[in-house]
Amino acid sequence: MSSTNQADLLPALHRLQEKFGYIPDHAIAELAKAHNMAQAEVVGVIGFYHDFRRTPPGRQRLRICRAESCQAMGADALALHASTQLGVEFGATTADGEVTLEAAYCLGNCACSPAVMLDDELHGRVSAERLDAMLAEGRGV
Amino acid sequence: MTQRIFVPRDASAVSVGAERVCRTIENEARNRGLDVEIVRNGSRGLYWLEPLIEVEIDGQRIAYGPVNPEDVPGLFEAGWLQGGTHALCHGPSEEIPYLKRQTRLIFARMGVTDPLSLEDYRAHGGFKGLERALDMKAEDIVDAIDTGGLRGRGGAGFPTGIKWRTVMNAGGGQKYIVCNADEGDSGTFSDRMLMEGDPFCLIEGMIIAGLAVGADTGYIYLRSEYPDAWDVLEDAIVTATREGILGANVLGSGRGFELNLFKGAGAYVCGEETSLLESIEGKRGLVRAKPPLPALQGLFGQPTVVNNVITLASVPWILAHGGEAYKAHGSGRSRGTLPFQLAGNLKQPGLVEVAFGMTLRELLYDFGGGSASGRPIRAVQVGGPLGAYLPESRFDLPLDYEAFAAVGATVGHGGIVAFDDSVDMAKMARYAMEFCAIESCGKCTPCRIGSVRGVELLDSMLAARPQHSNDDTLLRDLCQTMLEGSLCAMGGMTPYPVLSALDHYPEDFGLSPKQEEAST
Structure with missing residues (x-):
């Protein structure tokens, strides 16, 4: 029944990440055992999917849509603004551990482009000013 | 008498403030001692007007939008509950040209009903297709889909009836219905809208597919970028199971259908059907070589139907009204309707369900209203990130699978992204x-x-x-x-x-x- 066992791996990874914010190294061996897989296979699955991370994220996760519809409405400038304001590249976390900046490739909010997602909260028609306000609010400023 | 006000719960509407508007309306009504009931509907798809609030007066819904929280006191002052005039008023929702000129078959309930109310769903034609299907032989269900000419709405446009027939004839044993809800193409949001705004329609379509091919288990592979759709579907599945629509005894028929919700993990390629199947099996989402076709060796090696959300959501209508009625819409070999999604640099982006055959120009200008920036539209990408860019000389192409293929383009999932002349x-x-x-x-x-x-x-x-x-x-x-x-x-x-x-x-x-x- 190894295939059935392995089929629970993605839900298990989602649960772990929801709890810890990332997949801790010490969980790999347990995951491998529980799902009847080699540790290398588990690491391979984690590495394939953009959602899963192996290091702790910032307190907030800011995803900026970089796909076509948002590009048509100024997402490149918004992305540059976010990166400059936060002082980090995409994929990195601010030095104070507050915000992880990530690119998203479509949030399904294309009729209200440009779109961003702060944690699980979707925002549409986002201007640079609104983005600043959202981040300030998130930091409790 | 309690008066009903409709405030969309759709993620896009909420992303531009519908939640805050909802709370402001509640507070204002309470402070004014007014008896109102707020219904959280799906979005009508007129996104440039979101948050679009509707007030029901004598059974007719009057639209106001886009409504910001600070507009709410003024709307009460203007007497919007009695049909008072206001700058944000668009008159009766159904009469707004953008909506009136559409042919809403699959999206007929969208924005009209409370997505999680089974009572609403039934009152608006829900389960008629399933009830019919339960009285039909499997072959006849597949025939109805064949007659309707339904083709895969995920992008490939493969005839759904042929796929179903292959799975139906694949012999005994475990079979699966897998819904591809990994809507990753930029410029597309019809799957998300449908799952958030009319989830029972997808569930009904999947059960019918199960009856047709002999599958008692289904999976919805939902991308993780859609947390709101996840919540709605989760609720809808619980309700449908409790009410005997899903489970061991579908509507008392003795036939069973169990539905599982599966969360993707941010991989665009998992929208490809074999990669998606690998992902459900807990593996890296590597594409499989075909053959074998998923219809014969799909999920866990078993015969599997993999269909897009809109394909499956089109099924109840076809069963309820008959294949001929569906086929009556469309052009050439592209039958029925497609919910097109207008996005990018357009003044009036939104969901436009029309029959195949309309030109790109009509969608861009008659519906879309031209560019949002006021500059000329220079390029339009149709069919997502893998679709061709079309210049103005192609705007009179009819939206039809074959007409697009003939010029090296694709209709895909119906996403249309416009760019103005500042594009490089x-x-x-x-x-x-x-x-x-x-x-x-x-x-x-x-x-x-x-x-x-x-x-x-x-x-x-x-x-x-x-x-x-x-x-x-x-x-x-x-x-x-x-x-x-x-x-x-x-x-x-x-x-x-x-x-x-x-x-x-x-x-x-x-x-x-x-x-x-x-x-x-």
Whole structure:
């Protein structure tokens, strides 16, 4: 029944990440055992999917849509603004551990482009000013 | 008498403030001692008017939008509950031209009903298709889909009836219905809207598919970027199970159907059906070589129907009204309706369900209202990131699978993204290659390596212009290799946006315009 066992791996990874914010190294061996897989296979699955991370994220996760519809409405400038304001590249976390900046490739909010997602909260028609306000609010400023 | 006010719960509407508007309306009504009931409906799809609030007066719904929280006191002052005039009023919702000119078959309930109310669903034609299907032989269900001419709405346009018949005839044993809800194409949101705004319709379609092919288990593979759709579907599945629609005894028929919700993990390529199946099986989402077809050896090696959300959501209507009624809409071999999604730089972006055959120009201007920036529309990408860019000379193409294929374009999932004349098409071509490099599953070389080489090539072309004229021989050669040598549409269609950009906008690449005529 190894295939059935392995089929629970993605839900298990989602649960772990929801709890810890990332997949801790010490969980790999347990995951491998529980799902009847080699540790290398588990690491391979984690590495394939953009959602899963192996290091702790910032307190907030800011995803900026970089796909076509948002590009048509100024997402490149918004992305540059976010990166400059936060002082980090995409994929990195601010030095104070507050915000992880990530690119998203479509949030399904294309009729209200440009779109961003702060944690699980979707925002549409986002201007640079609104983005600043959202981040300030998130930091409790 | 309690008066009803409709405030969408749709993620897009909430993303522009519907939740805050809802709370403000509640507070205002309470402070004024007014007896109102707020219904959280789906979105009507008139997104430029969101948050679009509707007030029900004598059974008719009057639309106001876009409503910001600070507009709410003024709306009460203007007597909106009695139909008072206000600058944000658009009159009866159903009479708004954008909505009135549509043919809403599949999206008939969208924005009208409370998505999680079974009572609403039934009152608006829900379960008629399923009730019919329960009295029919499996072959007859497949025949109805065949007659309707329904084709896969995920993008490939493969005839649904043929796929179902293959699974139906695949012999005994466990079979599966898998709904591909990994809507990753930029410019598309109809799957999300349907799941958030009319989830029982998808559930009904999946049960009917199960009856047709002999599958008692279904999976919805939902992308993780759609947390709101996840919540709605989870609730809808609980309700449907409790009410005996899902489970061991579908509507008391003695037939069973169990439905599982499965969360993706941010991989675009998992929208490809075999990659999606690998993902449900807990593996890296590597594309499988075909054959074997998923219809014969799909999920866990068993015969499997993999259909897109809109394909499955079209099924209840076809069963309720008959294949002939569905087939009556459309053009050529593209039958029925498609919920087109207008996005990007448009004044009036939104969901437009119309029959196949309408031109791009009608959608862009009559519905979309032209560009949001007021500048000329220079390029339109149809069918997501793997779709071709079309210049104005192509705007009179009828939206029809074959008409688009004939010019090297694709209707895809019906996403339409408009760009104004500030767009740099060489950069868009580079982006197409970059996106492929980021999202390639890595299994086949043309896609994995070709996309990286494509980015490098375009970088050097971008760096050379405008001082030096470029040569596109190498880039075209690479595109040809990817087109012909890739395992799936990821690498196989990435050349579409690149080549169409080269063909129609050579000047953006530092190429002389002469080459345009030579290549088209």
